[in-house]
Amino acid sequence: MSEIDAAQYRVAAMPYYRPVGNETELYEAAYAARMPLILKGPTGCGKSRFVEHMAWRLDRPLITVACNEDMTAADLVGRFLLDLNGTRWQDGPLTVAARIGAICYLDEVVETRQDTLVVIHSLTDHRRMLPLDKKGELVAAHPDFQMVISYNPGYQSLNKELKPSTRQRFGAMAFDYPLPEIEAEIVAHESGVAPAQAAKLVQMAHRSRNLKGHGLDEGISTRLLIYAGRLIVQGIPPAEACRMALVRPLTDDPDMQDTLDAAIDTLFG
Template sequence: MKYSIKDIFNIPVKESLCVEGRPQTDNPFIPEVDSDYVFRKEILSDVLSWYMMGANDGLYLTGPTGSGKSSIVLQTAARLNIPVMVVTGHSRLETPELVGHHVIVNNSMEYVYGPLAMAMKEGHWFLLDEIDLLDPATAAGLNGIVEGRPLTIPEKGGEVIKPAPGFRFIATANTAGSGDRSGLYQGTLRQNGAFLDRFWMVEVDYPDEVQERQILAKAMPSLADTVREALVSYANEIRKLFIKGEIEVTFSTRTLVRWAKLVYLFRPASAEGKNPIIHALDRALGYRAEPESREALHELAQRVFGG
């Protein structure tokens, strides 16, 4: 069935623009709708364009931590009533964890399908988070699956699973698969070029200031507008210092929302002579920083927010 893009994603586009979705069901793998979620038109456009093009390419979303790579996929699927099987990648992840394996049930061996095989059989989306943590050989073994070819399971008598209509393969990562030169994302690995060639690549950066103010307004409407604006401005100043290499921690949008919530939570601290802004800042980000960087965080906060 068709859904109005303007209505279900709440973005300013023509009323006539529609996207194919599925009827509402009680499928437990359909993500829950976050009514406070703010879609970014440019990223949503890429995701929907890829989705409507068919299943011959995977989708690879790359960007810094907490920029909204996974959430854009899950919230898009939530509004289109598409079930999503989600797996988080790691260096020891092997194909049987994705495809399936034998287990003992009532003293007999029984084959249990893994999340990838289930997604293919049922026509779900398959989301592999942190794919750049995978061993490149394991990732390259998924080449055929990404481009829509059938999956053969030798352990189940050579069963062949053809991808059901609607199946899509999606990956997220902090790097674009070419390794991490920043030193921030320990454990990421350079991926096989043939594997990466099977994906649409979409870069997901942090939202701009206007978008982040909208996000904070929905997440923490109880905070004054001036406070939310100052929080966003401060976060962007920290990001500039991080890019220059003057500080080793930075603000993701996720951390920014956490900070805003903590600021509201710690308001009573002001009655004890504490600065709730800095008190919350340490718990949201500061305690992850080296002592010198934490001091710099405090100094900038004092300049931005005062006492």
Template sequence: MTPKSFSIAKTFDLEGIPEKLTVRGYTERTSFVPAVDPAYRFRKELLSDLLAWHMLGGTEGLYLTGPTGSGKSTLITQAAARLNISVQRVTAHSRLETPELIGHYALVNGSMSFVDGPLTIAMRQGHWFLLDEIDLLDPATAAGLNGIVEGAPLVIPEKGGEMVFPALGFAFIATGNTAGSGDQTGLYQGTLRQNLAFLDRFWMVEVGYPTAEQETMILAQAAPTIPEEIRKGMISYAAEVRKLFLGGQIEVTLSTRTLVRWAKLAEFFRPMAAQGINPLHHALERALSFRAEPESRSALSEIVQRIFGG
């Protein structure tokens, strides 16, 4: 891969950044480089943390923590997309074991061959390894990754103890809804308290929901035909729903992803207004309300009635 310097201001479409500030990436795009979402808008404060970690070599792990749908993984994949950085992405679960990450023997062209797993591929080829929902991982399995996170070689017992040394560019990134200390709120079922020695190997970055101003810009781009006052009401609605969610009063939340889905559906269903159907309410049910419990649906309905009326 041929290294390339990218202007931070131009690459990430940020104002107030000197043109001379650059970040390293690559000239070529591989099949593992995420697709660019042209509508994605970077938050300067979060991008600053990510690029600082990247420019310092990514020799320690990076752990992004925050509520569901706040954009943790998307920040990583969209930054990688613009820098032509390949990403191996895995979603953790309680039964995930290290061999699933390292690889396994499989029948290939009539004979048994060892097939590298996503972690091994990332280390051999210098990719970013992104482990989503890491707080669902069994702490014993996570602790087995201690050396990998800080750059130690990977040992493959199935191949006679072969050692895979991390290629230039390899880095370990994790995301989770908790900071690895377990869930005290009851909002994230299945999350587990992680080993302190494992967590000590990571930079920690807290990712909250975008500000109202940022979400206003996101909605204006995602659903430009919706009137500005309606978009502002949708953002106010999202803020109230999130407050109830974080307070443990309802079991669903309205992430930026869901907010955009609601806006796009509302645009699509606008013609239904001629049939006496409120497109905002109709779209909200399909974007969010139908996955809520009956009591939560009542609360969601009350808020939308108060903000938008019938």
């Protein structure tokens, strides 16, 4: 792979990310050591944005894979394809990342089958090698290559849990929703909504998060707050924006919707 090929995976403009602690310094140290990393935290709290920001900050290509239960090892590593000229090999995203020295980010990795995930093992220990068995090639990872995976611990189950043999190849960073004043700052910046409205949206989020495990699997994410803020900026009344962007995506339970709608009326009525 040439440098021109790698350029298409670079993050062109700085993605906005508001640090809430020393996470950027920790990541930079992990990258300097080429330590594989697990990012774990609730839905929509900024894990993917953080990886994008760090790839830009470190000036490294970023290849992101959205994991799912149907993904096979060939989807990650590559496969032979048949075209008009015959059979040719097509590298998968993991192989491309290893060749060009990209950060390879596997998002929601626990959605992937365990037999698929085994292919990353040789890249995440001292070997830093990727065997392409079907092609008969052993790819040595570029010195700048790093593996990053993420998942939401709240959705883990016995069927969706990282094996110790995988987990213990990584360092880990825990993410959560920011403190209210920081989250309001993020929502205002990303959506363009007024700071006072952003603060109310964050209050709504905290009310929903207090219901986690009491009718809700997950509270309102920072991502959804930004959506609501953008609707408000478009002229939608705040209460309607909240119902559309915050409540209806979160739950189909009529009683829970009524509870959240009442909270919206209290804050924005």
